[in-house]
Amino acid sequence: MSHTPHELPEEFPEHAEKMIALKQSDSHFAKIYADYHEINEQVHRAEDNIEPTDQFHEEDMRKQRALLKDEIYRILSA
Secondary structure (H helix, E strand, O other): OOOOOOOHHHHOHHHHHHHHHHHHHOHHHHHHHHHHHHHHHHHHHHHOOOOOOOHHHHHHHHHHHHHHHHHHHHHHHO
């Protein structure tokens, strides 16, 4: 399988260690981290036509990914 872009450690390399710690100590962070990973994988598979979808669903998935990423960044920056 090809490399999946937009993985969180690559998006926020300065917070890589903090993400590891938060995944273990904060259940809310662990859930949104897992949700982000899942939706990011779905977007990647749609973009690469591994699991094609219509453009509206793909756009909705991208919006959901952006919302999760914003929430993750807010937590990491606190």
